[in-house]
Amino acid sequence: MLSYRKAGAAIGALALGGTLLAAAAPAQAATTATAPKSDGAKGICKRLPQTEQRIQRALDRLNGPATENGSIARLQQRVDDAQKAGHTAVYTYLNDRLTYRKSLVPTLTTRQNDLTAVATWCSGQGLGASK
Structure with a gap:
């Protein structure tokens, strides 16, 4: 057994x-x-115009006036209003969002400059936005 x-x-x-x-x-x-079999340069060059437009729209929105949703100025106004009203929790939350949103501007500007160099490279290689 x-x-x-x-x-x-x-x-x-x-x-x-x-x-x-x-x-x-x-x-x-x-x-x-x-x-991956390549670095994806062909796809990057193909999507370059759409990527440039998306980054430009984001920068325009961030740098927009206080009347524009998503702008730094509008969020700054909300932060100021929360501070004046004495809403410390809301102020802290909005201020952290404001800090992050302000950090997006240099990041997006750097990406925009990098894309300019990529566009030059793509045109030199004969890779364009053609589908």
Whole structure:
């Protein structure tokens, strides 16, 4: 009777080990199969006009007047109003949002400058926005 139990345990361990090996093999194959084949320059050049427009719209909105939703000036006005009203929790929340929104301007400006260099490179390589 003991030998049957040992044999059953051994068979169960072998089956479990085989299952684990079979499960690990596809994961390794999938990882190597999805590796990039290029740097994606062709796609970047193709989407360049849309990317430039999106960044410009974001900068225009951020630098807009206090009447424009999403502008730094509008959020600054809300921060000032919360401070005047003594709403410290709201002031803290809005002020943190304002700090983040102000940090977006230099980031987007840098990206815009980088895209200018990319546009020059794309045109030199003959890669344009044609579909």
